[in-house]
Amino acid sequence: MADLFDNDPASKTPEGGKDAPRPLADRLRPQSLSEVIGQEQVLGPDAPLGTMLAAGSLGSLIFWGPPGVGKTTVARLLAQETDLHFVQISAIFTGVPELRKVFEAARHRRSNGQGTLLFVDEIHRFNKAQQDGFLPHMEDGTILLVGATTENPSFExxxxxxxxxxxxVLTRLTLADLERLAQRAEKELDRPLPLTGEAREALLExxxxxxRALLNLIEQIFAWKIDVKLDVDGLSTRLMKRAAIYDKSGDEHYNLISALHKSVRGSDPDAALYWLARMLTGGEDPRYLARRVxxxxxxxxxxxxPQAHRVCLDAWETYERLGSPEGELALAQAVTYLALAPKSNAAYVAYKTAMAAAKKTGSEPPPKHILNAPTQLMEEQGYGAGYAYDHDAPDGFSGQNYFPDGVKRGIYYVPVERGFERELKKRVDYFARLRSKRVD
Known part of the structure; x- marks a missing residue:
């Protein structure tokens, strides 16, 4: 299989000798790691790659990050820095026969004294068996693997x-990074972008x-025949904003629902509404959001x-009756209500603690005094004997034991001093005092 990357500029010249137009993103491709914009957390002197290169010991790598942040470029430049032959393949278009040819060529190269950096784009699209096929060639040094993925490697x-x-981990470029990239494009094309300051900021957003998306947008702008600077409205009518990255079944799905949940827990209605809006604009199913809320x-x-639960169910039912887009407003109201509501996970903790105790104590039966005795045999066995009917007690509380015989009484529900649980805490404490008197 032929290598998919070639440093020879002549390879970009078609038959007839006339240079073909090159996209701006290709023309601005960095020629050294020092020219890469962003990713200091990976490329800095004390960062992982900087440390590896300084030590002259580069190992196999997995680049995890969104599109357009430099994964391919950094891999290519690593090969250049370490004098390895660069081979690029995509898991989408490469099958087992092509992989065999790649490995065979790498073995031949190695026998001639040159190593191979194999860059595998979208490596997560290889199945588990195909991924296993890389292992022997990584272990014997035939290839140095650099994989790129937009999905969480832990799962894929x-x-x-x-x-x-x-x-x-390679991260999204910051606005400052994108501005540097825009300036580099202006220098390459030897003219400024025909945009007002606010329109320029809008372009970066x-x-x-x-x-890569920014450079494609800039290339479109420079192709326009205009004599005046465009404002935000003029730019917006000519360009569409890049669609936000959102995979309803992937990593971003879980990242955003986590952000929404923690914003609600943190009593921040503005942040909670922002993450709700992000998920809805990304195409999330409102019914999923209703369930999670x-x-x-x-x-x-x-x-x-206790009213918060009812508010959510009412919002869910309202969405089912109204549909989109009006129904989403009910979800927004529920999220706002939850964010501003008093918080307590006491019942949640109590439930988990009780579940752990139930699993630990196994099949211990209830004490006989709280068992019904519908037959004479059961009466003879002591079922129901000694049961105290709480309504007959002066204060409506018998204080009897309801845990299995021999099982120490557990304390699972510990209400907090917030919201309605203040009142519940008074009740818990009240019954605890009465129970103590009955035991004494």
């Missing part, structure tokens, strides 16, 4: 591949942290505000 890559590689009510608010 074999443990064996991960154990032989270091995972490096449109790229959404993706350097209801879970927040029972997990993080609980009996501190």
């Amino acid at each position: 890559l074999n443990a064996a591949v991960l154990s032989r590689s270091q995972v490096l 449109m790229a959404d942290g993706d350097g 209801t879970r927040m009510a029972v997990e993080d608010i609980g009996l501190a505000d």
Whole structure:
């Protein structure tokens, strides 16, 4: 299989000798690691790659990050820095026969004294068996593997591949990074962008942290025949904002629902509404959000505000009746209510503690005095004997034991001094005092 990357500029010249137009992103591709914009957490002198290169010991790597942040570029430059032959393949288009050819060529190269850096784009798209196929060639030094993935490697890559590689996280480019990239494009094209200051900021926002997307947008702008600077409205009518990255079944799905849940728990209605809006604009199913918001009510608010649960169920039903887009407003109101409600996970903790105790004590039966005795045999066995009917007690409380005989009484529910649970705490303490008197 032929290598998919070639440093020879002549390879970009078609038959006839005339240079073909090159995209701006290709023209601005960094020629050294020092020219890479962003990713200091990976490339800095004390960062993982900087340390490896300084020590002259580069190991197999997995680059994890969103599109357009430089994964391919950094891999290519690593090969250049370490004098390794660079081979690039994509898991989408490469099958087992092509992989065999790649490994065979790498073995031949190695026998001639040159190593191979094999860059595998979208490596998570290889199945587990295909990923296993890399292991012997990594272990004997035939290839140095650099994989790139937009998905969480913990879920998508074999443990064996991960154990032989270091995972490096590449992040979205900041607005400052994108501005540097825009300035580099202006220098390459020898003219400024025809945008007002506010429109320039809007352009950087449109790229959404993706350097390649920004350069594509800039290339479109420079192709326009305009004599005046465009303002934000003029730019927006000509360009569409890059669609936000959101995979409803992938890592971003779980990242954003986690952000929404923790914003509610942290009593921040503005942040909670922001993350709700992010998920809705990304195409999330409102019914999923309704279910998760209801879970927040029972997990993080609980009996501190028993009404919160009802608010969520009403919002869920309202969405089912109204549909989109009006129904989403009910979900927004529920999220706002939850964020501002008093918080308590006392009932949630009590439930988990009780579940652990139930598993530990196994099949211990209830004490006989609280068992019904519908037959004479059961009466003879002592079922129901000694049961104290609470309504007959002067204060409506018998204080009897309801745990299994021989099982120490557990204290699971510990209400907090917030919201309605203040009142519940008074009741818990009241019954605890009465129970103590009955025992005494």
